[in-house]
Amino acid sequence: MTPAANPSLETHETALRLAQGIRKLAYNIWWTWNPRAQDLFKALSEEAWITSNHNAIAVIKALSTDELVATLYSKKIQTLARRVIDEFESYLEDENTWGAKHCPGFAQHPVAYFSAEFGMHESLPVYSGGLGILSGDHIKSASDLGIPFIGITLFYRNGYFQQHINGEGWQEESYPALDPHHLPVELVTDANGQPVVCKIRLTQSDITYHAWRLQVGRCTLYMLDTLRPENDLHWREITARVYGGDQTTRVCQELMMGVGGVRLLRALGIDPGVYHMNEGHSAFLLLELMREHVKAGVPLEKARELVREKAVFTTHTPVPAGHDRFSADLLHHLIPHWPEDLGLTMEQFMDLGRVRPGDTHEPFCMTVLALRHARHANAVSELNGRVSREMWRELYGATRQEDVPIGHITNAVHVQGWMNRVTYEFWEQNLGAEWRKHLKQADFWEKVADPRVLSDEAIWSLRFRLKRQMIEAIRVRLRDQMLRIGTPVSRHYQHVLMPDALTIGFSRRFATYKRATLLFGDIDRAAALLNDPRRPVQVIFAGKAHPRDDNGKQLIQKLWQIANDPRFLGKVIFLENYDIQVARYLISGCDVWLNNPRRPLEASGTSGMKIAVHGGLNLSILDGWWREAYDGTNGFAIGEDRHAPDVEQQDAEDMQNLYRVLEQELIPMYYDRDGMKIPRQWIRRIRRAMVTLIPRFNTDRMVAEYAEKYYGAIPSEE
């Protein structure tokens, strides 16, 4: 009897094959942007899925092969598994990608993208904020577009901190250890199965490191790790935490990433065509590339030119103090041999990172090093470009900012990665299964303007489903939060937040310039605004302050106090431990996304871009991306396209403008209902937001723009 003729055996073989497929799938975080793949892992072990913070590896480690195969005998699970694996395989095998058409030659010389943080999923907390989220979204879209692309970062074993708010409303931090064996990463090994180990010299010591590989769809992210037995204890700690430790740790981390990253690529036989530095943290890679040329006998000036041909640099930081600067003493202590390797004196070496060469008081600035040696440099929004050009005018000896060669590419988000299942299915139903392939096509999204394609009722229904999902998730988290700090959980907490009330979200890092408490600048006015019984409003806050930023922590405490004020109880919520998972709930459930930074300090901002596909609307200062996106019909603006020169005046004006737009425009519009209780005007704005924002502020557009302008891809015709 042939196997095919035995239905039982056939079932068994199918299950075996699928089980293998599932294991492979777990090690490729493509599943983080496919809700059906997540359903599959959840169906295999709901407990492992939830307790591990949605980690597919935890799920497959929880099931023995026998159990996994037996589970796959179920028709229902088998159908789901087959569908997901088919989708995954056709994704990997697709030869008809944007990159295949526009990026010939990249396969031999891929883009190497260096970033100090990559925010990709809640189970991998190796990012601190927007910069990391941007890197994560960049590599995901590079994969979707089919661009040969490699990411380089550090493997932070203790990651970024988990936030707890204590009984006084004060932020406390903990750093759980990440175990690579329970993450979707694999040790990078050579042909003999031995770990690839590289070396870097710091002070007089040779530090060794290995790397972990994370598969991101078609792309690979390498994460460098100094936790090796032969390293002294303090060297093992270099890669422990995101932006951890003091200046010395910081230089070591940056040397590790820049120099160490290039050496790893060499050890793997990879010869990138482009080195893209996301912020100045990785700019030491330029020195390593120079050193390679000098060692091969190329004169330094020529070496610098050769390096420049391959380097691309993105700067985000709009204030001078935000750029990394290191003293000559520190660099001399850590890398005493570097000047000589390049044929330079220490002072000449320092000059590579100085605005004014020869000024011995000036420290070594990573941004200057990068700007001097990048063939393209860019900021991350139009206004941020102007600010950056102004800030670096002196470096270029330019009298006008327009003459400084720093361009801009506005940031964006990886839309699918920010969706939950409800939204994903919503778009599949309304625009067809292929919608993801048309993300950056404006004419495709025009359809959404047509109520016959997408009805008001469908949009309104989506809003309520997403809002309830968020509110129920928040109630569970709040209860856990109360139980932990020992506050009695009153019945009240089961009724916190009302699905019918206008819900405003504010979550981001608690840096002071973001002014988290602006809405409460006039507490009585805020109370009146939130407590109108006919037009209730509620606000949800979340966000982490940097562990050393007491001002940021005070803002959190103030919000915590407001949340506990009887006037705001159940209407103002501070949710602890903002991360990608919390973000995913908030950006989908909130009706309005509030952003009120001190202009022009929000380089771009990306969280507001995540809400358009969920039917949320932005209410924001005209800073960063929103200044380019707002057209009067697709959301709300606080103030105008200018700002007062004086910070106090700016804060006062912005507060008045915020109240005014809420009281006079936004809240009335939300509560203006027809006979079916539908706010038609409001929905018209949602529709406009979808049509105008989705095709522009997605990373497919952004990465294609980088590829065409800076990476050397063949430009599209449109």
Ligand SMILES: *Cc1c(COP(=O)(O)O)cnc(C)c1O
């Ligand atoms: C999107 C996101 C950010 C960045 O948001 P901004 O609006 O740029 O401040 C930071 N952290 C998390 C968890 C996010 O999801």
